[in-house]
Amino acid sequence: MSDVSIVPEHTASLPSYNKFNGLLEWVSTVDHKQIGLLYLFGTFFFFCVGGIEALLMRIQLAQPQNHFLSPQDYNQLFTMHGTTMVFLVVMPMLLGVANYVVPLQIGARDMAYPRLNALSFWMFTFGGLLLYASFIGGGAPDAGWFAYVPLSGQPYTSNPGMTYWAIGILVSGIGTVATALNLVVTILLFRAPGMSLRRLPLFTWMVLFNGFIIMFAMPALNASLVTLAIDRILGGHYYDVKAGASPLLWQHYFWSFGHPEVYIMVLPAWGIISEVVPVFSRKPIFGYGAVAGSTVAIAFLSFAVWGHHMFSAGMGTASDLLFSAASLLIAVPTGIKIFNWVATAWMGKIRFTTSMLFALAFIVQFTIGGVTGVQFGVVPFDRYTTDSYYVVAHFHYVLFGGTAFGLFAGFYYWFPKAFGRMLDERLGKLNFWLMFIGFNTAFFVQHALGWMGMTRRIWTYPDYPGWGVYNMISTVGSFILAFGVLMFAVNVFYSLKKGEIASENPWNAWTLEWATTSPPPHYNFDQVPPVRSRRPLWDLQHPDKADKD
Amino acid sequence: MNQNKLGMLIFLASESVFFTMLILAYAYYHSHWGGGPTDSVVDIKEVLPYTIALWSSSLTIWFSERALKHGKYGQMRGWLGLTILLGAFFLFGEAREYLALFSENVNIQAGIFGTTFFTLTGFHGLHVTVGLLALSLMLVLASTGWLKKEQAEGYETLSYYWHFVDLVWVGVFSVVYIWSLF
Numbered sequence: 001m002s003d004v005s006i007v008p009e010h011t012a013s014l015p016s017y018n019k020f021n022g023l024l025e026w027v028s029t030v031d032h033k034q035i036g037l038l039y040l041f042g043t044f045f046f047f048c049v050g051g052i053e054a055l056l057m058r059i060q061l062a063q064p065q066n067h068f069l070s071p072q073d074y075n076q077l078f079t080m081h082g083t084t085m086v087f088l089v090v091m092p093m094l095l096g097v098a099n100y101v102v103p104l105q106i107g108a109r110d111m112a113y114p115r116l117n118a119l120s121f122w123m124f125t126f127g128g129l130l131l132y133a134s135f136i137g138g139g140a141p142d143a144g145w146f147a148y149v150p151l152s153g154q155p156y157t158s159n160p161g162m163t164y165w166a167i168g169i170l171v172s173g174i175g176t177v178a179t180a181l182n183l184v185v186t187i188l189l190f191r192a193p194g195m196s197l198r199r200l201p202l203f204t205w206m207v208l209f210n211g212f213i214i215m216f217a218m219p220a221l222n223a224s225l226v227t228l229a230i231d232r233i234l235g236g237h238y239y240d241v242k243a244g245a246s247p248l249l250w251q252h253y254f255w256s257f258g259h260p261e262v263y264i265m266v267l268p269a270w271g272i273i274s275e276v277v278p279v280f281s282r283k284p285i286f287g288y289g290a291v292a293g294s295t296v297a298i299a300f301l302s303f304a305v306w307g308h309h310m311f312s313a314g315m316g317t318a319s320d321l322l323f324s325a326a327s328l329l330i331a332v333p334t335g336i337k338i339f340n341w342v343a344t345a346w347m348g349k350i351r352f353t354t355s356m357l358f359a360l361a362f363i364v365q366f367t368i369g370g371v372t373g374v375q376f377g378v379v380p381f382d383r384y385t386t387d388s389y390y391v392v393a394h395f396h397y398v399l400f401g402g403t404a405f406g407l408f409a410g411f412y413y414w415f416p417k418a419f420g421r422m423l424d425e426r427l428g429k430l431n432f433w434l435m436f437i438g439f440n441t442a443f444f445v446q447h448a449l450g451w452m453g454m455t456r457r458i459w460t461y462p463d464y465p466g467w468g469v470y471n472m473i474s475t476v477g478s479f480i481l482a483f484g485v486l487m488f489a490v491n492v493f494y495s496l497k498k499g500e501i502a503s504e505n506p507w508n509a510w511t512l513e514w515a516t517t518s519p520p521p522h523y524n525f526d527q528v529p530p531v532r533s534r535r536p537l538w539d540l541q542h543p544d545k546a547d548k549d
Numbered sequence: 550m551n552q553n554k555l556g557m558l559i560f561l562a563s564e565s566v567f568f569t570m571l572i573l574a575y576a577y578y579h580s581h582w583g584g585g586p587t588d589s590v591v592d593i594k595e596v597l598p599y600t601i602a603l604w605s606s607s608l609t610i611w612f613s614e615r616a617l618k619h620g621k622y623g624q625m626r627g628w629l630g631l632t633i634l635l636g637a638f639f640l641f642g643e644a645r646e647y648l649a650l651f652s653e654n655v656n657i658q659a660g661i662f663g664t665t666f667f668t669l670t671g672f673h674g675l676h677v678t679v680g681l682l683a684l685s686l687m688l689v690l691a692s693t694g695w696l697k698k699e700q701a702e703g704y705e706t707l708s709y710y711w712h713f714v715d716l717v718w719v720g721v722f723s724v725v726y727i728w729s730l731f
Contacts, residue, residue: 112552177563185556215563223570227668234657236664237583238574244583245661253570 030114031522032103035121037418039096042125043089048485049132050084053077055482058442062475064463074459075142076161080131082145086261087169088128090403094268095179097410098207100418102183104513104520105201107192107528112185113178120175120182127172134164141165144457146258147228149239149250154232166229173218173225180214183207192512194531198292198549201511201534202285205292206271209299210264216303217260224253251313255306263302265399266366267295269406270337273359276409277341279509280356281348284535284547287340294333301330311382320379327377331370338367353507354428358409361436365401369394372447387457390450396443408435408488415492416506420518421499427491434484441477445470510535553706561713564676568717571672572724575665579728585660588729590650599642600722603677606635607715610684610708618701626691632711633688636681643674666725673714673721680714683707 026034057077060069069077099117103110111117134140139159143152152162187200187208200208228250230236237243239250270291278285285291307315307323315323341363350356372394376382385391408431415423449470454461461467505514513520514537515529529536533547579588613628647667650656657667687707690696696704 112556181556181559181563184559185552189550189552189555215559216566219563219567220570223567223574226672227571227574230657230664230668236657236668237585237661238664238668240661243585243661244581245578249574249577253574256570 028118030110030118032099032111032114032117033418033520033522035117036096036098036100038121039092039099039124042121042128043093043096044489046084046088046128047093050081050089051482051485053081053084055478057081058475058478060459061461061471063472064461064468066460069459071459072142072158075144075457076140078457079141079144079161079165083131083141083165083169084128085399086145086265087172088124088131090265090399091176091261092124092172093407094210094265094403095176095183097272097407097414098183098203098210098268099179101414101513102204102207103186103190104417104516104524105204105511106187106190106195107512107525107531108186108190109524111182112190113182116178117182120178123175123178124172127168127170127175130171131164131168134159134161134168137164146254147250148254149228149231149247150241152228153239154235157232163229163232166225166232170222170225170229173221176214177218180211180218184211184215187211192528192531199531199534200292202274202288202291203268203271206267206274206295209295210267213260213264213267213299213302217257217264220253221257221261224250224257227253248310248313248315251310252306255309256303258309259306260302262395262398263298266403267298269362269403269410270295272406272410272413273341273362274337275509275511276355276359276413277344277363279413279507280351280353280359281345282351283344283348284510285340286343286346288534290336291340294336297333298330301326301333305330308377308382311376311379312386324377324379328374331374331377334370338363338370353412354423354425354432355409355412357429357432357436358405358412361432362402362405362409365397365405365439369397369399369402373398385450387455388450389446389454389456392456393443393446393450396439396446401439401443405435405439408432411488413507414513415495416502417513417518417520419496419499420502421495422502422506423491423495423499427487427494431484431487431491434487435481436484438477438479438481438484442474442481443477445473445477449474505537510538512536551702551706553703554709557706557709561709564713565717568669568672568720571665571669572720575669576724578661578665582662583660586653586655586662588662588666588725590653590655590662591646591666591726591729593726593730595646595649596642596722596726599639600718600726602635602642603639603718604715606632606639607712609635610711614701614705614708617696617698617704620698622691622694622696625696626688629684629688629691633681633684636677636684636711640674640677640681643670669721669725673717676714676717680711684711 026038029035029038056069057074060066060074099111131141137160139161141147141152141161141164142158143156143162147162147165150156187204191200197205227236227238231238231240237245239245239247241247274285274291304326305323307319308327311320311323345360372390376385376391376394412423412428415421449467452464452466452470454467461471502518504517506518507514512525512528512531516525529540533539533549535547539546582588609628609632613625613632616622616624616628655663657664657671684707687696687704
């Protein structure tokens with residue numbers, strides 16, 4: 001083709017953070033790449049805090065009748081662990097990756113609303129700080145991350161923590177909604193010429209639909225938080241049973257948000273897997289249409305299944321059956337993707353990079369989590385296992401074994417692009433294996449604990465046969481997992497200084513973000529390559545074998 | 550489509566869900582308010598003039614937009630000013646209604662009705678206030694000569710918000726005031 005060099009020499013570097021001007025630039029930036037990195041550092045910080053909360057809980061639970069923590073402390077820890085991981089880690093971390101990658105993948109210069117983007121980050125930060133201020137403001141929230149009334153209401157509350165919870169998440173949530181809006185408008189209106197929606201990289205496709213889910217689910221959360229805050233602060237009666245209110249209203253409100261929320265927390269991770277697996281199998285994704293189409297189905301269906309969190313709440317048989325049917329149905333589009341990823345890797349020339357290892361582990365672990373998840377759609381099964389450790393095992397398999405592993409696959413994949421250096425592969429493999437062994441040790445046994453009847457959210461338990469051993473195994477696993485995460489941090493710090501310099505396309509991938517320097521200049525592209533299919537860089541390198549769509 | 554219009558439309562779709570939730574709570578409790586006042590304390594006749602004012606302001610802002618598109622800046626400012634006055638009149642009416650209710654001890658703590666009524670109408674009033682502030686800012690900018698027909702798209706984007714606030718009032722008016730007659 002042309003011999004005009006699309007990718008100029010590596011000249012750009014990230015502004016330094018240890019000089020005042022550099023720091024000021026970071027704090028005042030409206031560049032999507034810097035904001036994306038700010039999100040990643042902020043959310044990684046909260047990930048460590050939430051992780052420490054989990055480790056403290058695991059120490060308490062390692063043996064029966066333990067007194068390492070008081071019941072009150074334990075309640076605050078599990079509430080803050082869940083709240084932190086959902087609202088201050090997984091959601092914003094995924095949005096942070098999207099912030100960085102999406103404009104590059106569509107060949108845009110920045111997001112549609114750069115200043116709103118910056119505002120979103122700072123709202124997330126201050127909302128998180130407000131939530132954590134509760135520890136020194138009278139006590140952390142202690143009624144669980146889904147804050148069921150009446151326990152979370154004014155009369156039953158032992159400290160002001162739940163008010164911090166409501167307001168902190170409201171503030172942080174504004175940032176989330178604004179970012180989602182930004183991403184949706186950017187993807188719809190700022191694509192490079194030739195990039196029709198059917199040619200979107202799958203990560204961007206997932207982020208687009210994720211954005212829609214966020215726009216329609218977060219208001220339900222806001223309505224819940226606002227009504228709870230009005231009850232707690234202004235003496236309202238939304239959930240005041242003595243005044244005649246229904247505590248079930250909270251559950252309907254919260255889960256109308258809460259169920260779409262779990263899809264919000266996984267869609268972008270599916271997108272990462274859909275990028276990583278093809279590249280390291282040296283094959284285009286098998287069935288792009290099925291992956292894309294099933295995502296749309298999930299986006300719609302996710303609003304129709306919230307009642308499966310309430311099968312023990314007494315909604316009545318008709319409601320139970322409707323929600324059961326919808327929940328079993330939504331497993332289908334989810335499962336389709338697993339087949340697509342496996343078929344992509346099948347007979348491919350697999351490169352077992354750290355990123356690919358995390359992606360392969362995702363496929364196995366997410367499937368396990370998905371299988372236990374669909375079981376909850378069967379109402380009688382749910383009646384036995386709800387609120388037990390079987391649920392805890394399920395959601396950690398999808399959220400940690402799934403989304404978090406997907407995020408690590410993404411970190412190892414896009415780190416070279418963002419920082420101009422490769423992450424060390426040996427440290428990476430150590431990171432992976434420690435996390436893989438640690439995670440599965442920590443959580444697989446929890447399925448058994450759930451079967452044996454151990455309820456969740458209990459600060460201690462009696463010395464029943466098997467309970468002590470399994471809990472101890474789980475605790476040991478959690479520390480191995482933590483050590484694995486530490487290895488990641490070590491890898492990052494080491495590689496930032498001494499990592500191998502990365503070219504603009506170290507993985508020989510095909511999407512537009514790899515058509516600029518590593519790291520990209522502020523304006524992203526000197527020249528955006530022509531887009532005539534889903535793999536523009538493949539077409540450039542193989543004009544005789546160019547993709548047809 | 551213009552990025553600001555698309556962004557505003559998606560944002561408004563999101564806010565609709567928020568208001569729907571608040572309306573649903575009100576509607577759900579309508580058959581069983583529990584102890585305390587019921588919706589018999591609201592008076593549709595009192596609220597009607599303010600309601601008509603708010604709905605008319607959608608018409609006046611549309612005239613203002615048309616004037617802007619045709620470069621008739623004097624007319625544009627006139628219709629915009631009238632829109633603001635009508636919106637302010639609505640808020641004044643809300644305030645009067647609130648004060649009358651407070652004097653009868655009907656406030657946000659007064660039973661489930663009090664809580665749901667004041668939350669729903671309060672959030673609507675808050676959205677009207679924000680809209681009025683934005684419109685007033687537009688009037689100031691127009692008076693300095695900044696607002697020209699090149700900015701018509703941005704002005705239209707703001708008018709979408711204002712129409713939305715009116716539309717929500719259609720919902721609230723029906724569910725609260727019209728329903729109180731039965």
